[in-house]
Amino acid sequence: MRVGSWRQVWGRRAVLGIPYVWLLLFFLVPLLIVAKISISEIRVGVPPYEPLLEFADGAFIGVRATVTNFVLLFEDDLYVSAYFQSLTIAGVSTLLCLLIGYPMALAIARARPERRPPLLLLVILPFWTSFLIRVYAWMGILKDEGLLNGVLMWLGVISEPLVILNTDTAVYIGIVYSYLPFMVLPLYATLEKLDPSLLEAAADLGARPIRAFWSVTLPLSVPGIVAGSLLVFVPAVGEYVIPDLLGGGDTQMLGKALWDMFALNRDWPSAAALAVAMLAALALPIALFQKWQSKLDNPEGQE
Amino acid sequence: MRRSVFLLSCLGFGYAFLYLPIALLVVWSFNASRIVNIWGGFSTKWYWELTRNDDFLAAAWLSLKVAATSATAALVLGTLAAVVLVRFGRFHGRLLFNGLIAAPLVMPEIILGLAMLLLFVALEQAIGWPDGRGFSTIVIAHTTVGMAYATVVVRSRLAQMDESLEEAALDLGARPIKVFFVITLPVIAPSLAAGWLLAFTLSLDDVVVAQFVSGPGATTLPIEVFSSVRLGVSPQVNALGTIIVCVVAVLIVVAWRLSMTRKER
Known part of the structure; x- marks a missing residue:
């Protein structure tokens, strides 16, 4: 690339330095502090954790680190089950998003070119309106005396209202609903680029549409599937608002557990340990996403 | 290409799923009755009540200020980051930079919120700033998130841009800073608008991060909505x-x- 044209070194340094320093100070350092506090001891006071490095009369006397916070997490069934429940709910929701989103993305990609932008716009539009208020709308639909039960009882399908709000089912609906656009967009991006002549070739060779889909379209859209799944899975694992509003007492998810531990129990070291444990579970998916992103930025493989 | 009935019905179902709750919300907002299944007649009384709800109005005003400030900061930082990533080629620490800029996109909000709060608490202990949490802490947290999104939008436009325009201007003796403002900025302007709007919307919509980094005196609109919605x-x-x-x-x-x-x- 052209390095020489950005001749003024100081200018280059400023352009690089300003966002870099911001990210280090307001993103990397906070994460390191979380890691630090996750191995600090809890205490009663402000702030509610002991300093990691001990000083006496200005001299450094030792490190006071502990793994108790992590041990406590693993020994507490509540958090272990929250851990697995979060991964399960996020995983199943991702799959549901894929099942609903894939045909949508394919239908948009196969629509006439001039129809694609408005169809895509319709997928994105809900994302621009308040997430919180859209989740809240589901409360009105799903509650015992809500719209869904009203319609089903009026149709005579059920005689007693179904309990959906404050159950896992409601959480699934909420997550799939909120994250569906994140699945459709990357899927559409890969499906749109698909060369239609490949499908024509498959048809000429006698493959039926279903067969052509399985052996041509689907394998070629794997990058979109991976990207979309990560964009749904990762935030869903840490989701806090949806389980809080739609979930019930037995829906334990990490995001909610973390908030309760932090705000109600004021146990900051354990909350930090939970955050570290959550990041550990997400490290692999996040790394995959990073790789996908850098491939997207450098298609020629410069990196 | 042949239209598939299956695909079209999936598309229809998907749109119905996405828009039904929004449509219902609009209908309910004009319902005189509090109960969703009973139509109590057309009424605009909830809108009038809303205009008299001082908590909501104050929160909305704060949210707009936070969103405008943080979106602007996020756009400036994000544009710089995009220029670095697209035009700077290799440099020491590029891998880390790349990772740091993309990570907030996939980091669960709850971790981001906790991390930001712990930073502010540690800073307050060490240097006495920020004194409590409020407007400035929310703006900083939202800027970090918005910056990541703004970078994605601006960098994709910048990568498509024809570099020969910039090269020509440089060859004619224009200074890089002038080239940027006279050539580059006008070309990427639509992406700047999109990036700003995205950061603005994200800030206006955020409840999780804001809950961590807001103080007692600074309640944003989503926090206000969240606490009233939790009650029913x-x-x-x-x-x-x-x-x-x-x-x-x-x-x-x-x-x-x-x-x-x-x-x-």
């Missing part, structure tokens, strides 16, 4: 949601028409 269905929130949907729909359609006429020209 509230017709005023229906009215608020309807207003938000209308504003967003108008803005998006206008932006879309503008981009269409640009392309036609």
